[in-house]
Amino acid sequence: MEALKRLPNPQLYTVGWITALDKELTAAQAMLDEEHQRPENFRKHPKDTNNYVWGRVGDHNIVIASLPAGKYGTVSAATTAWSMIGSLPHLRFGLMVGIGAGIPRLADNIDIRLGDVVVSQPTGTSPGVVQYDLGKLENDGQFKRVGSLASPPEVLLKGLGALKAKRRLKGPQVRSILDDILQRHPLLAEAEPGDAAFVHQGAHNDRLFEASSIHIQRPGRQSAVSSAGAVPHNVSTHYFQLAMAWIWSFFWLVYASVRTPASTNDARRSLPSEDASCQEASQTKACEHCDTGTEIGRRQRRSTDPVVHYGVIASGNSVVKDGISRDDIVQRLGDKCICFEMEAADLMDNFPCLVIRGICDYADTHKNDRWQNYAAATAAAFAKELLEVIDGEDVEGASRIDKIMEELCEGVSQIASTTKSMQRSLHFQDVMKWLSPPDPSANYNKAFQQRHEGTGQWFLESEEYSEWKKTPKSSLWLHGIPGCGKTILSSTVIRDLSNTESYAKSLLYFYFDFTDTSKQSLEKAIRSLIAQLYSKSLDVQTHLDSLYFSCKNASRQPSIDSLISTFEAMAQQIGEVWIVLDALDECQTRANPRYEGLLHWIVSVLNSPQANIHLLVTSRPEHDIESELKMFIDNRVFLQSTLVTEDIRAYVHGTVRQYKGFERWQRKETILDEIESHLMEKANEMFRWVSCQLDALEKCPDPNSLRQTLRSLPRTLDETYARLISKIPPEFEQTARRLLQFLVFSERPLRIEEAVDMIAVVTEDKPRFDAKNRMPQPYEISIYCSSLVAVITRDDNDGESEVKELQLAHFSVKKYLLSDRVEQAISGTFRETLARASITEICLAYLLELEYSLSPARLRQSYPLAQYAAQYWMSHAVEADTSRVDTLIREFCQRKHSSKTFYQLHDPDQPWIKELGEFETSDAPMLYYIALRGITCAIEEMLKNGADVNAEGGEYGNALQAASYNGHKEIVQTLLDKGADVNAQGGHFGNALQAASFEGHQAVVETIISTGKVDVDSRDGRDPLTVPIDKDFAANEIHEYGVNANSKDVEGATPIIWAARGGHEDAVRLLLSQAKLDPDSCDKNDRTTLSWANNMVDINSQDWDGYTPLMWAMRKSHLRVVKLLLQGGSRMSGTLKASLVSQAF
Secondary structure (H helix, E strand, O other), X not given: OOOOEOOOOHHHOOEEEEEOOHHHHHHHHHOOOEEEOOOOOOOOOOOOOOEEEEEEEOOEEEEEEEOOOOOOOHHHHHHHHHHHHHHOOOOOEEEEEEEEEEOOEHHHOEOOOOOOEEEEOOEOOEOOEEEOOOEEEOOOOOEEEOOOOOXXXXXXXXXXXXXXXXXXXXOOOHHHHHHHHHHHOHHHHOOEOOEXXXXXXXXXXXXXXXXXXXXXXXXXXXXXXXXXXXXXXXXXHHHHHHHHOOOHHHHHHHOOOOOOOOOOOOOOOOOOOHHHHHHHHHOOOOOOOOOHHHEOOOOOOOOOOOOEEEEEEEEOOOOOOOHHHHHHHHHHHOOOEEEXXXXXXXXXXXXXXXXXXXEEEOOOOOOOOOOHHHHHHHHHHHXXXXXXXXXXXXXXXXXXXXXXXXXXXXXXXXXXXXXXXXXXXXXXXXXXXHHOOOOOHHHHHHHHHHOOOOOOHHHHOOHHHHHHHHXXXXXEEEEOOOOOOHHHHHXXXXXXXXXXXXXXXXXXXXXXXXXXHHHOOHHHHHHHHHXXXXXXXXXXXXXXXXXXXXXXXXOOOOOHHHHHHHHHHHHHHHOEEEEEEEOHHHOOOOOOOHHHOHHHHHHHHHOOOOOEEEEEEEEOOOHHHHHHHOOXXXXXXXXXXXXXXXXXXXXXXXXXXXXXXXHHHOOOHHHHHHHHHHHHHHHOOOHHHHHHHHHHHHOOOOHHHHHHHHHOOOOOHHHHHHHHHHOOOHHHHHHHHHHHHHHHHOOOOEEHHHHHHHHHOOOOOOOOOOHHHOOOOHHHHHHHHEOOEEEEEEEOOOOOOEEEEEEEOOHHHHHHHOOOOOOHHHHHHHOHHHHHHHHHHHHHHHHOOOOOOOOHHHHHHHOOOHHHHHHHHHHHHOOOOHHHOHHHHHHHHHOOOHHHHHHHHOOOOOOOOOOOOOOOOOOOOHHHHHHHHOOHHHHHHHHHOOOOOOOEOOOOOEHHHHHHHOOOHHHHHHHHHOOOOOOOOEOOOEOHHHHHHHOOOHHHHHHHHOOOOOOOOOOOOOOOOHHHHOOHHHHHHHHHHOOOOOOOOOOOOOHHHHHHHOOOHHHHHHHHOOOOOOOOOEOOOOOEHHHHOOOOOOOOOOOOOOOOHHHHHHHOOOHHHHHHHHXXXXXXXXXXXXXXXXXXX
């Protein structure tokens, strides 16, 4: 064999060619016209770990470097480049050649096929390569792509231009180059086990599907990715990945990618010629089990020769594995990207190069390895074709690469900094997704926009407000009648505090909102306040991080107790906090006992000895609020005074002169004064009353009708609403009532397009919904009940677009419609059971008309009400008079495709999830969901029709455990009567008894135990009756069934430890009375029975505030438990015990 040529000096090599995968290196070596030995006098840099292949292509001596095996991504590529520069600083430019994923852009007339080549070419402001996972963490936690990459060097761009001209004139040479290498290296034309040939794989194996299409490996089983190395497909893992794709910054961090690394071997043996390769039709066809209905048809090309595309390449560090993620990345980038890859981004700034990629897949679930070798070959062939047209003198005249080494150092530093920022952003998004805090900024913006210039200034200048801001641990309560401007005044206060840095940095606020169930409880308010603190101060983030990790990295949700403790710790550490809480009367849990109650929490905040909190609240003077707060809030401002009257006067004056409906009177000052005078006379300090009169006044075309209307204006809000309802035209009546029903009883406002479809449903007809019945001008929706409803615009969840929503115009509207003051003729419309039955009927009628063949994304797009209907029909049904809708419920449950489509739109096991991913599938039957949500009327009918009572699936394992967890006693009894296995193991709690016990459903526990079939010998290492112990009601069962009080479960916890952890006096007393009890028994965490009774802290330890566990127990009002513990043999000094006893009793 002829010896390889050896050049005398490494400086004769001017081109660096970088590959990442072994197949790319193979293709690169095959392109060499001449292979060389290592040059004389070559000395590798001490830290250079690259492997080099030397040779010549045309007039250029090139050196090929490959990444270490198994390493790919932008950082690995940058390391390879750094090593090459260190050893060969005289190189002039580089080529990054390999495989990538094509981005279908048929709408832009870019028809990329497998085996085609993509070349990074600057376009407009884009350098040719963009890195989508490089950015910074903004104050609001959003991850923003920043910076730009360098364009390819001039010598390469010049060569690229020359090659384009040559190709246009004489035709492309890639095919002839490929034919030549197959003749010189015939082994490349042969497939090996697990490794396809370097030839075209047949057009029948090049199939493009819709973005939402799911690859199916074999009938009956779906897989998110067909290549190995993919995350195993299960609901929770894949949901986590795909749901993140809809959140902006996390999407950039997790799903960004280029191409799949070498992994499995879906390819088949290929033949040494293009004609022979077409004979592969006899082999297994790619995606043979996939839905052909989602395949995108493309015109047949005249030949299989690869086409070269020039444009922007997106580079990052992870693999894009589904079409939805692919398309969303492209949309977010804003650049017209045509390829994904994983190495180029960091090279562009530190190693002047051109990126050339052969297309091996479409970055969707159908990706596999079949095309990788051929794609590597086409990319290498194009690189060879390019080198052959680049002038050698131009290369010699280009700058040496060592001149950018200093920039490379800066780039490596930037990589480290960026990595940390990316990690912080990723963690921030993880924590926020888990915490799911409501965003009060939309309420603030809406209220402040409604504020009339100058109103509220009297309050900002008042002594009460000034003292509240300055006095430590201060409180202030603003209260007044409905419609007097409390919410707008709250927003005025928030704006004032935000304008002063010393207040703004620790200002928190929350609006309780009757139109949004995510803003109607103390828990949601606490989550929002915690999120605001977490975003404002890095110093306090450790407290929420600790809670996050204690919940096993978001595998479960925190308790309200732990959330409150976390907030208190964060507020205490930050030092001084100003909190504004608006509309306490719109909180649905304000009067709940203990920590769930808003009023109880406010009192505890005001009495906290540690935190310096300034609390301002607003509400109506409701009896429960007044009786609770009057003892603890000394400063009160009643918003019904001459000062508020001046605000009303300013509002009326401005409104009358600026309202478009009064344009006809703008030149008649006396009439404007007359309107203003009448409105002020009857306003009774209610902004809301004034706004309700404008519609009626606007319709008056002449002074006489205007004066008559002014004289007959209603004097109260109740009269106003009654008149508005009575004036609804008869032809609008049914639609108006339907709209108002939805808005009164829905858990959130309706989007305009949802409302349009809702009123188009005709439950008595077939089809029940027809898109042709949609109103042609959706923005006219409020015409049906003007002044009672309002259309608002807010930012969508993605923060990038706006949505229009329909909601009740004011909380007083809902109060009125639900009161006994409504006229009898319409009062039945708003009787809850009837209204919810009507809503359920409309939702089910709509769901039954869906095109089940559509993907969830297409369903949401084509049927705007589908998401709402799927998400809320069950919650309405359980509160409804089901005799009106049981037929529809049965029809829906019996429909073959209902369960699958329903689940893909909404998962009742995870109701907090807004939209599920395209690849989610459920193993739970519809019977499970019906039992979970407590729809009693459907259970017996489903069982009668053959539903398996013990069918497994879902978060809680089976229908019995699901019903037990939610306390649906009647359904539990029905399932047991029909043969449900009371000891069936699985699900979140192990069995039905443990599920019922955990939630404290005594009646369900008794129902299950009364069967006499409970197996006390637990299957999961935990006695089923150790769970009931932590809910006092089970004390009798403990005694009756003879539980061993010292037996330990898999967590090392005894029954008394579980009882003490929950502070359950009866259970502790009963267990302490058992003769053989060991009160100092420890679980696996070395926690004794007594330490668990005190919020899981050692009984003798002190926290940062100096609180002992017994002090905490007293603070939480567990005084009887404290007494029992003190009497139970706790190891404490007599002095401390006496002190604590005196404090407690």
